[in-house]
Amino acid sequence: MRHIPVVRRRRLGEELKRLRRKAGLTSGQTARLLGWHQSKVSRIETGVSGVKGEDLAVLLDALGLTDPQARSLLSALAGRGADGRGWWEAYGGAIPPRYRDFISLESQASTARTLETSVVPGLLQTREYARAVTRAALEGVPAAAVDALTEVRLARQAVLRTTTPLRLHAVLDEAVLRREVGGPGVMREQLRRLSELARLPQVCLQVLPFTVGGYVGLAGPFVIFSFPNINDLDLVVLDHLTNSLYLERREELEAYGAAFRTMCAHALSTDDSLDLVADIRDGIRDSA
Template identity: 40%
Template sequence: MISDTPSLRQRWLGAKLAELRLAAGITSLAVAAEKCRRSTASLSRIENGLVGIPPRDIPPILDAYGVTDIGVRDKLMVVAAEVQQERRGWWVEHGDVLAPSYLDRIRLEATATAIWTYETSLVPGLLQTEAYARTFVSALAHFGSVAELDDFIAVRMERRAILVGPKPVVMRVVINEAALHHPIGGPEVFRDQLDHLSKVAESPHVTLQVLPFTGRPNPGLFGAFTLLRLPKLDVVHVETMNSDAYIEDERGVAQYVSAFDLLCDLALSPEETALLLAESASNL
């Protein structure tokens, strides 16, 4: 059974509608509800992100607030549709054992058109083998960050499905060279992990680069991050040991886009990266 905690996009949609109401000069929720022909309680729950709203109900609210910008209207309609889809994904059966913030990540990945990720000392979760993931996640379980290890690993493996199929997500990956010097799981497990990286990098929809050790300051020094490029709402994800943080404002996201582009410029080319992965595997 899925968690009742509102998803990130559901909360964003509610906050955006509240912002548009106030921008229209309607400070009273009761007045707004009358204009929208909804109950005050219903509109309050929508704005607080407690409930979703069908896409068909978005235009009447925007009409009531005098929102004519086609771009804004289209964006809210798309996000509303994505919120509806979130309750029908494969992750629903795991909702009672996963943190709400982690469920947000899975939901966002499932509808992303592109994922750009930078990792400092680990192989990104979407590119991990099961053995590598189990070794690493076991450490989190020791600190109580993972409630059910087997379920968590199963979810991590299922997440990889977005990389295959008729419409795989486009993925750009930059991994700090430090990750190649952390043979998590031991030589055999890590060799298999490096081989898996090499195979994934051969896919036309995946670009893999290694950021070599350098004395030059770069935005990667601030830590790992992932850019989730969605149809109408780009989000930055930052993972901690026991939670997930998200950046949604356009200015903040734009800063991470620029940072990622710079990391790609500083990193080895995909061809050079392939050679380095092969060399690292042979040295184990």
């Protein structure tokens, strides 16, 4: 069985444990129903091991889960898409494991709430801006790798254009709009693109102006993913230069959710945010 990222195995295991308890079964009773060893149920529920597609199907039947959307989500968490693969797997070693994990979660999420303090969110970047960000963040990386990672960044944006698109609520520090990544021309086009995408019904954009001063999220960016039908699968991702940290405990989720709501309350309205984006874009001048 192919590798399934640890964070997805853990989230799947937690939900399967919740469903088992809701069904009034112990892990031993579940194992006997299926003809499994109890240790197999325990390994799946703790995320120590993944679960084959056919095993997941009979397990969900035993637990009484009939909702097709919920079953589909759990199948996706088990790494079982429509063709058994995620599009990102075609990029192989060009994508670090943690980044593959992030992309897989993003592709399954129904909502993403994100704070960005330095750069435009990846889902809203233009090609040239994405290339400039990648070059700056990974100085010294071969051009071919930069090209591959740029293509991955652009491919991720398909989640905003599906039949049931990801709902993205992005809060940006004003510094994101004023930092001329890639030069004046690249930045003007990026801000134009940002204004265009912010008018999509599935995208909400707010800007935290400098006049707010210090705020609760100033320490760094984060993303909160929510998933369809199963609220307990919410997840916070903290992005670092070489790694990502996943937060799953209820108190952590509540703290970040409260922080995001506070920032939204202090940020400009969506209309005022778009006005600020346009003003900054119009004020960008080419270098002499």
